[in-house]
Amino acid sequence: MESRAGLPSIATLFSAYATITTFITLLQQAFNQFIPQRVQDYLYEKLEQWFRKSKSSPSLFTLVIEQSDELEGFRNHNQVFDACEKYLCSKLSNFANRLKVTRPRAEDMLAFSLAEGQEFREVYEGVEFTWNYIISSNENSERESQERRYFELTIEKKHKDKALNSYLPFVLNFYNEMQEKQKELKLHTLDKYGGWHAIEFKHPFTFDSLAMDPDMKKAITDDLDRFIKRKEFYKRIGRAWKRGYLLYGPPGTGKSSLVAAMANHLKFDVYDLQLSQVDDDATLRNLMVWTTNKSILVIEDIDCCSGLPNRRENMEVCSDDDQGSNGGDENWSASKISLSGLLNFLDGLWSSCGDERIIIFTTNQKDKLDPALLRPGRMDMHIHMSYLTMPGFRILASNYLDVSDDDDHPLLFKEIESLIGNVNITAAQVAEEILRSEDAEIALRGVIELLKKKKSERTKMK
């Protein structure tokens, strides 16, 4: 039946539509029923490949980033692939509608990664970049189960240079910074053969944990931050990119803790050098040459090296309040290294064979040290780790007990403030006392008792 204008009538159209729909449904059913799933998957994959190829029109440029490539029979891992994967994973929460989730061993956090076939579009400096994550079976591989994983980065051809010279370096830079942040720190100590032995450095101490006058703390972190930013500056003025810190003060005031805080702040490895374990200047030189860039070399108790009495042995005969001020000639260190050997090496060869080096000397007897050791250029910043003061105590109380004098126990804090300025007490001693109770009030009363005891001991000694 035809309408007057020669067009098919509505009824004819409906009947044609019904016939076509029935035919398609039958076709779909037959496809699903008679064609095995594996053949279906194969056909889908081929179709997808065909679409992908047809997409690569002459106006587009595509960069293929393989996970690994085979060179002369060896499989080489491609770090650019890792960088792209990390970069895209960092954007997952914004774009992905499919994610893979795993929980790496010995870690609490879940790790998300890209699922196959994920596409991501990003506009960078006004240009659109399209990422595709593809997993396909590797037909060229001898190993049957070998999969080929790669990214395709597609962009308009006219922006090819931007992709290669700007966007890709940007992605790589992102990856490097991320690696740096997640870097596992190492603590290097001397092994029984006299060489460096590295273990994981997992000291949780940070500048936030450090009970210290806030201005002093800020001065230290500012100094460290300035130092690591000044690569070009050091080069321009012709000086080795190194900085020396002298930490001095009585035992238990946080010198070692400050070293840990510095290492965590800078993400630098730590080399802990016990001079008494080093045979001679030549060995010292070898050891220092083997230290790496971005590291902190710590020489604890430097006073023991320069012909001063052995501090540890002397400490046993000191009272708490006297610690750090006692000297004597009876206990000489058995060190076989000369101070001049150490200084020459710090200033000379070693400082010129590496970058971003920090050297830290710790002592509790600064006044007994050779002035040559302390001059700027060798020890650029002298940090006095003093007995605990009220600002330091507030940090301890907040970290250990989660209390502050504004809101909690103002009277107890007031009493502590009136006592703490009159006694020499270390952060270590107060921390130990606080740890005795989980109840803040009991712990604070314990601190008051300790301070009173110290005060009366001091009065008796006077």
Ligand SMILES: Nc1ncnc2c1ncn2[C@@H]1O[C@H](COP(=O)(O)OP(=O)(O)OP(=O)(O)O)[C@@H](O)[C@H]1O
């Ligand atoms: N300023 C501080 N802030 C927070 N905690 C501290 C501080 N000083 C000491 N402590 C606590 O006391 C413990 C011992 O301190 P640390 O070993 O850092 O002192 P030190 O000055 O290096 O002592 P030593 O000279 O005997 O090596 C640390 O583990 C830390 O818990």
